[in-house]
Amino acid sequence: xxxxxxxxxxxxxxxxxxxxxxxxxxxxxxxxxxxxxxxxxxxxxxxxxxxxxxxxxxxxxxxxxxxxxxxxxxxxxxxxxxxxxxxxxxxxxxxxxxxxxxxxxxxxxxxxxxxxxxxxxxxxxxxxxxxxxxxxxxxxxxxxxxxxxxxxxxxxxxxx
Numbered sequence: 001x002x003x004x005x006x007x008x009x010x011x012x013x014x015x016x017x018x019x020x021x022x023x024x025x026x027x028x029x030x031x032x033x034x035x036x037x038x039x040x041x042x043x044x045x046x047x048x049x050x051x052x053x054x055x056x057x058x059x060x061x062x063x064x065x066x067x068x069x070x071x072x073x074x075x076x077x078x079x080x081x082x083x084x085x086x087x088x089x090x091x092x093x094x095x096x097x098x099x100x101x102x103x104x105x106x107x108x109x110x111x112x113x114x115x116x117x118x119x120x121x122x123x124x125x126x127x128x129x130x131x132x133x134x135x136x137x138x139x140x141x142x143x144x145x146x147x148x149x150x151x152x153x154x155x156x157x158x159x160x
Contacts, residue, residue: 002020002035003036003039004047005018016050065132068079069132072109076143098128114130115132123146
């Protein structure tokens with residue numbers, strides 16, 4: 001008996017697969033639990049239509065995400081951190097700080113989607129990877145600059 005799976009069934013297939021199973025297995029297990037429907041001509045046509053609709057939605061979404069990735073790639077972000085001698089920064093730049101910098105520029109990205117490709121321990125230019133979708137990843141360049149330290153600024157003030 002041929003059935004179309006409505007749910008993922010372990011060792012049988014995933015959603016939308018048309019599989020052949022024994023009639024007892026289909027009648028007693030798959031059909032009563034709504035794990036599958038009979039693979040009639042009407043159900044097969046409906047499945048094919050749903051697949052086309054889903055593919056169209058997916059292509060539209062991927063197009064929007066690719067445009068968003070291009071916006072991210074064009075963006076120049078600067079993050080200021082306190083630094084010590086030879087440009088070494090105190091602490092590190094976190095994905096939360098990168099996410100907040102993107103938000104200030106009007107691009108909302110979850111910190112969980114951001115991955116820094118190298119360790120950030122000095123002032124300089126770095127690259128982060130933002131995984132927007134399984135098929136769309138954006139590369140973003142950002143600069144870490146030294147924050148003017150209050151001690152140095154106070155010592156430069158002339159005494160009267």
